[in-house]
Amino acid sequence: MLLALLCAAVCGCGRTIPTDGSLSVIPRPASIEATEGTFVLTPRTNIVLSMEQPGAEWVADAINRMVEPLFGRALAVRTTPASGAVTIRTDASLAAEAYRLEVRPDGIEIAAGAPAGAFYAVQTLRQLLPVEAFGASDIGRVELPCAVVADAPCMGYRGVMLDASRHFFTVDEVKQLLDIVAMHKINTFHWHLTDDQGWRIEIKAYPELTRVGSIRKRTLIGRDPGGEYDETCQYDETPYGGFYTQDEIRDVVAYAAERFITVIPEIEFPGHAVSALASYPWLSCTGEQYEVRQTWDIDDRVYCPGKETTFEFIEGVLAEVVELFPGEYVHIGGDECPMTYWKKCPHCKARMRSEGLTEWRQLQNYSTARLERFLNAHGKKLIGWDEILEGEVTPTATIMSWRGTEGGIRAAKQGNYAIMAPSEYCYFDHAQAVGEGEPLSWGARLPVDKVYSFDPYEGLTPEERHYILGMQANLWAEYIPNFDHLQYMLLPRLGALCETAWACDRKEWSDFRRRLDRMARLYDAYGYNYAKHLWAE
Ligand code: TNX
Secondary structure, X not given: OHHHHHXXXXXXXXXXXXXXXXXXOOOOOOEEEEEEEEEEEOOOOEEEEEOOOOOHHHHHHHHHHHHHHHHOOOOEEEOOOOOOOEEEEEOOOOOOOOEEEEEEOOEEEEEEOOHHHHHHHHHHHHHHOOHHHOOOOOEEEEEEEEEEEEEOOOOOEEEEEEEOOOOOOOHHHHHHHHHHHHHOOOOEEEEEOEEOOEEOEOOOOOOHHHHOOOEEOOEEEEEOOOOOOOOOEEEEOOOEEOOEOHHHHHHHHHHHHOOOOEEEEEOOOOOOOHHXXXXXXXXXXXXXXXXXXXXXXXXXXOEOOOOHHHHHHHXXXXXXXXXXXXXOEEEOOOOOOOOOOHHHOHHHHHHHHHHOOOOOHHHHHHHHHHHHHHHHHOOOEEEEEHHHHOOOXXXXXXXXXXXXXXXXXXXXXXXXXXXXXXXXXXXXXXXXXXXXXXXXOEOOOOOHHHHHOOOOOOOOOHHHHOOEEXXXXXXXXXXOOOHHHHHHHHOOHHHHHHHHHHHHHHOXXXXXXXXXXXXXXXXXXOOOOOOHHHOOX
């Protein structure tokens, strides 16, 4: 077999994998048309990179990552024209993420406004290759059907959120996740790095956050069937933990950038903070020593916004965070913050008086606005969950709408930008089905057709739509203990979600259903775990 591979690599004389003629692409391109003939890709095909913008080389890298497993070697990359090549060039008339892809018998042409668009053309190309080619050996030639594709996303923000707090996923797993989401033309990775159950990012100024806050005492091992949320979980006494060093974070951010994915870190404030309070007890209202939380749900123990030291702390954390993440946004959480302790706290009462606040909710508004000023001064914009809309929000905060679309609609109506991630359609921690064979999950049933049916613009005028930056799938991980399980929750639902974000009103369920069968075969070829028994034939 080694010999066969070597032979195929050197002379391209191995087997030919014929095209299956399929032009089945997810998310659905704006236009895709079959033309006469096939293109034959071999190990001797050149990549001609005639695009000068920064990051153009990542497009050639993406082609080679796709092709190298087929031929056992990478294609040569050059900048001068060549016949029979895959040519990548800039077309200034196209938007940054838009592309035109032409597969002809004499070559493949990719034209895009910027490297990001060309990268999406490569993702389309992956789906035009015969699926048999992935995982086969001794390949000398692979055929693609000739076609012309013109495509562009309708939404600028297409996100996937990973909760790495409730369960930890290694750098390697996060990278695999980034590969999967890139394949679906997702451009934003929202990384939920802190929560009650674990602090997952190294902060040099506050080492206890990871020394203490990254470890909880017990490990989730299962749950009673049919049980609700928290009460029916089973744990064992093995400590559970993990965190990312700053070098690892930089590594992931770079890996994402090469796939045209921006990483948005989330540092929860003022709620979902027990792991921080367990690390530094002076951050809470009472100063009591807490333990990192071991079970799920909302916790009353939150940061004390009455004390100045709390703001010194969170700004110290954010000062390191803004250095690690080059993207324009930082997410500060803001969801599910009970005010129970604030109401009994002398520091919080004093803050209410000194700031002239009359309602407890305003204490959170005050905190959010203060963090926003800090982030703005460091060149960043703030995102928060839709709770930050309650009371008063600054006009410049971006809202992530999760309790339905109401938050996003309200934001848009008052001129705040918003991202739609309503739990009813976008929460991939919810079960895809009920019954036999379904892994641990919680919440309402969210099958793939329901994900597909989501209309992020419902209830908005065309002017208001402008404020909807995009949408996102959320992988909350209370009941997602490992990466295999994570893939199952993600796929094929991400296929449905990405089509809404990319293709908007070009959606059509029966057509998608057919294309998803083809996509499922690609998932198989890549060895991804997905909800197969619910889906593919
Ligand atoms: C609500 S969505 C939460 C999370 C949970 C999730 C479970 C949001 C902003 N807060 O803390 O993990 O529900 O579905």
